[in-house]
Amino acid sequence: MNGSSVATLGHQIARTSARVWRSDLVSDFLHAPVAVLSFAIVLLYVLAAAFPSVFAPHSVTDLASLDFSDAFRPPAWIAGGDIRFVFGADDQGRDILSAIIYGLRISLFVSFAAVAISLLIGVVFGLLAGFFGGWIDALIMRAADVQLTFPAMLVAVLIDGVVRAAFGERVHDQFAVWILIMAIALSGWVQYARTVRGLTLVESGRDYVQAARLSGRPTSFVLFRHILPNVATPVFVVATIQLAVAIILEATLSFVGLGIPPTQPSLGTLIRVGNGYLLSGEWWLAIFPGLALVILVLAVNLLGDWLRDALNPRLK
Amino acid sequence: MTNVYLRGLAGAILSTGLLALPIMAAPAMAKTLRIGAQADAGTMDPQAQNIQTTITLLSMIYEPLITRDKTLAKAPMLAESWTQVDPNTWRFKLRPNVKFHDGGSLTAEDVVFTIKRAQSATSQFTAYVAGLQPKAIDDLTVEIVTPKPDPLLIDKLIYIPIMDKEWSEKNNALTPQNLKEKQESFTALNANGTGPYKLTSRQPDSKTVLNRVPAYWGKMDGDIDQVDFTPVASDPTRVAALLSGELDLVIDLPSQDVARLAQSPDIKIEKIDEFRTIFFGFDLKNDTLKYGDAGGKNPFKDVRVRQAINLGLDRDAVVRTVMRGLASPTAQILAPNNVGYDAALDKGPARNVEAAKKLLADAGYPQGFSFTLDCPNDRYVNDEQVCKTLVTMLSQIGLKVTLNSMPRAKFFPKVWDRDTSMYMMGFNSPFFDGMYALETTVMTRNDAKGEGIYNYANYSNPQLDTEIAAARDELDTAKRTKMIAALYKKITDDALYVSLYNQVLVYAMRKNVSTPIRPDNWLDIRWVTMN
Numbered sequence: 001m002n003g004s005s006v007a008t009l010g011h012q013i014a015r016t017s018a019r020v021w022r023s024d025l026v027s028d029f030l031h032a033p034v035a036v037l038s039f040a041i042v043l044l045y046v047l048a049a050a051f052p053s054v055f056a057p058h059s060v061t062d063l064a065s066l067d068f069s070d071a072f073r074p075p076a077w078i079a080g081g082d083i084r085f086v087f088g089a090d091d092q093g094r095d096i097l098s099a100i101i102y103g104l105r106i107s108l109f110v111s112f113a114a115v116a117i118s119l120l121i122g123v124v125f126g127l128l129a130g131f132f133g134g135w136i137d138a139l140i141m142r143a144a145d146v147q148l149t150f151p152a153m154l155v156a157v158l159i160d161g162v163v164r165a166a167f168g169e170r171v172h173d174q175f176a177v178w179i180l181i182m183a184i185a186l187s188g189w190v191q192y193a194r195t196v197r198g199l200t201l202v203e204s205g206r207d208y209v210q211a212a213r214l215s216g217r218p219t220s221f222v223l224f225r226h227i228l229p230n231v232a233t234p235v236f237v238v239a240t241i242q243l244a245v246a247i248i249l250e251a252t253l254s255f256v257g258l259g260i261p262p263t264q265p266s267l268g269t270l271i272r273v274g275n276g277y278l279l280s281g282e283w284w285l286a287i288f289p290g291l292a293l294v295i296l297v298l299a300v301n302l303l304g305d306w307l308r309d310a311l312n313p314r315l316k
Numbered sequence: 317m318t319n320v321y322l323r324g325l326a327g328a329i330l331s332t333g334l335l336a337l338p339i340m341a342a343p344a345m346a347k348t349l350r351i352g353a354q355a356d357a358g359t360m361d362p363q364a365q366n367i368q369t370t371i372t373l374l375s376m377i378y379e380p381l382i383t384r385d386k387t388l389a390k391a392p393m394l395a396e397s398w399t400q401v402d403p404n405t406w407r408f409k410l411r412p413n414v415k416f417h418d419g420g421s422l423t424a425e426d427v428v429f430t431i432k433r434a435q436s437a438t439s440q441f442t443a444y445v446a447g448l449q450p451k452a453i454d455d456l457t458v459e460i461v462t463p464k465p466d467p468l469l470i471d472k473l474i475y476i477p478i479m480d481k482e483w484s485e486k487n488n489a490l491t492p493q494n495l496k497e498k499q500e501s502f503t504a505l506n507a508n509g510t511g512p513y514k515l516t517s518r519q520p521d522s523k524t525v526l527n528r529v530p531a532y533w534g535k536m537d538g539d540i541d542q543v544d545f546t547p548v549a550s551d552p553t554r555v556a557a558l559l560s561g562e563l564d565l566v567i568d569l570p571s572q573d574v575a576r577l578a579q580s581p582d583i584k585i586e587k588i589d590e591f592r593t594i595f596f597g598f599d600l601k602n603d604t605l606k607y608g609d610a611g612g613k614n615p616f617k618d619v620r621v622r623q624a625i626n627l628g629l630d631r632d633a634v635v636r637t638v639m640r641g642l643a644s645p646t647a648q649i650l651a652p653n654n655v656g657y658d659a660a661l662d663k664g665p666a667r668n669v670e671a672a673k674k675l676l677a678d679a680g681y682p683q684g685f686s687f688t689l690d691c692p693n694d695r696y697v698n699d700e701q702v703c704k705t706l707v708t709m710l711s712q713i714g715l716k717v718t719l720n721s722m723p724r725a726k727f728f729p730k731v732w733d734r735d736t737s738m739y740m741m742g743f744n745s746p747f748f749d750g751m752y753a754l755e756t757t758v759m760t761r762n763d764a765k766g767e768g769i770y771n772y773a774n775y776s777n778p779q780l781d782t783e784i785a786a787a788r789d790e791l792d793t794a795k796r797t798k799m800i801a802a803l804y805k806k807i808t809d810d811a812l813y814v815s816l817y818n819q820v821l822v823y824a825m826r827k828n829v830s831t832p833i834r835p836d837n838w839l840d841i842r843w844v845t846m847n
Contacts (some may be wrong), residue, residue, distance in 0.1 A: 063711035068633040091637065091701055092708050173720070261719075276551050276701075279559075280572035 008224045016232045028310050035306040041299040049104040056098035066093045072282050088284035100292045103265035111246035117185035122192025127223050130200025144190040155187035160258050180259045184249050191238050199231035233311050240304035244297045267293045347846045348542040352554050352563040355694040356521045356547040361503035362477045363492040366440040368837050376841045378477030378509035403465040410456040414533045416480040417514040424452035429481035438494040443766030444472035471747030483508045536842040549694050565825040571640040577824045586833040590821035591651045591744040595813045599737045601774035607737040608687025620679040622811035627672035628713035638701045643817035648808045651818045656750030656800025661808045672713040684714030690739040692727040731772040750800045754784045
């Protein structure tokens, strides 16, 4: 995909957003309390992840500031707790709340990046398959079918494993975040491709597309300027749902030790560390990062559900 | 619809019944001991991996000439008796009518073959048999000549389980499996010993099943019919499996769960001070750090840097928080009750961040430096947590440490290759004697002589080598003990290794299981009972 078509795509997204803003979507939104609440939660998470130093009471990136006498301090409201550590401290004396906020940073970055990449791949493949049909369609869609038979988790583990085997442990750890992003992205493109292909099939037969083709417009122009804007809306719905999937996938991979190295906090690694202390009574190490994850995923899913309903004219 | 459903149901019941038949045919009172551990035995080859988990499991299948009884005193096993003919010559009389599991008879040739096999380059037991010359005198008599008088020969032979020569020849297993090269061999998955249990099935990293041999030559107190050995890498899963009754015995417990388990009415806890010391070693050979950045130098070669790390540790905090008191702090690499142990060396310097920083500045690293610490995450109790704690503590004296934690199957080949800048290690002297650690972790590497085989630091000090060799050859026990103690003082003062603590070994088992617990963490199945 070349630079100009990326720019075109960006341009299209901007135009679509502007149209969305002018539509009655906004007023619908303001009348749906669940959607407003979910949106507020997601916004809070994103802000906290973007500006951790503002939201987190402690810096967890500076190991030298930790004090072992704070290790396993319980949450503030339990005997032995300390108001400096609202949700308690972990095995290193690190504030759990701060660790969650810094952990969110990696989790959200990985998830957003993975969704963006899989959206890009999926949309392009979907457009190509739907527009050209024939063997291109067969090739792409059969590949998609094959991938669909594997759970996303398995595909991600496979990619992670191949990189480890091919480039070695050191390279893997150096680029762990990017490998994780690619692993999640490559496991999710099928959803977009299938959605876009179906819609493209419908759109390509329409008169305006025929007209554009007959008037000698280049194929890429027809694809990205004419068809893409008309298939974009459902893609946003898929992307929102997929975001929740990506967040869970990141947490799962990091939990089993395949994602982010254990020394960097992400929600998954925090839960992984905390898991070792569930039976011994230090429940706050796993419960609070787990809660943070549940609330985030729930909010994203509710938002996605609402968006799907709101954008579906048949439900109006 | 109903008929179809009923037919299906009947079919299901029938087939379940058929499947259940072979299981029901087994004796109803069969006692199966399900053992859980954090990682699997790396091989079924008795000479390929000197790790206690592997030694323990294989000791149920294979037997050495001499063993230890319940009081840890040396006792006859495949050798009925032994005599020292002259200072360098020992004669062993083998037990008659002992059969291997495949029906072959135990002969002197098997003993000779096994000792020679243990001397191969791929063996990890060369230190126990270096220089020995075994000879079959007759079918049931073996003579072993040592290169020098060796008061520990009998102790060493406890670690050499006897293999069948014919079986090994037939299956192309003349040398031990080469785990460094990740070799796959027949002996990785198959075993043929003289012991009370035979290998029934082996699924690496998943499950290993052993069954009692009806025709076993010996008598034993243990009454287990079947042993299921299951590695469960995740600490909480392993503990939960014990609590829920899926395991009967867990031999490596995370410290934080011991208190919880002790409260459970179904669980019994056994503890003992283990002979295992946990410490850290450094690359003491290369001139530049292989994993890290210290301006082109290798800071660990400077004693001031090692002492700074020694000062940067808070042993008491590690023992209190990570180990929950189930360890005793120490500054040396030898545990109590070993020959040559000196309690005075246990006391390390108190943590002093300023003094540590000053030492680093004196050594030319006022801003510290960065390096990678290699750690196993399924070998020692809470190994990864201990390493994480170390990373935090060292960051406070200005060292930027990247933690590289990995399963033992990856960790050990890495340190065997001396492919590390700093690493975690846990070590116990196999015959309650300080010499073995000096020989294998301090002496200059010489694989054929079994010297320096665990000297992953690649340290070489000819002066020290000579002194260790002198202590090794000393036959006067009192004098030898003194010499060993003096050597430990030297290496502790020189901070060749930075030591943390001696582990407390904890077994947790269901109430109906009884087993002795040994300070070398050798679970001897011959004493395990269930009721």
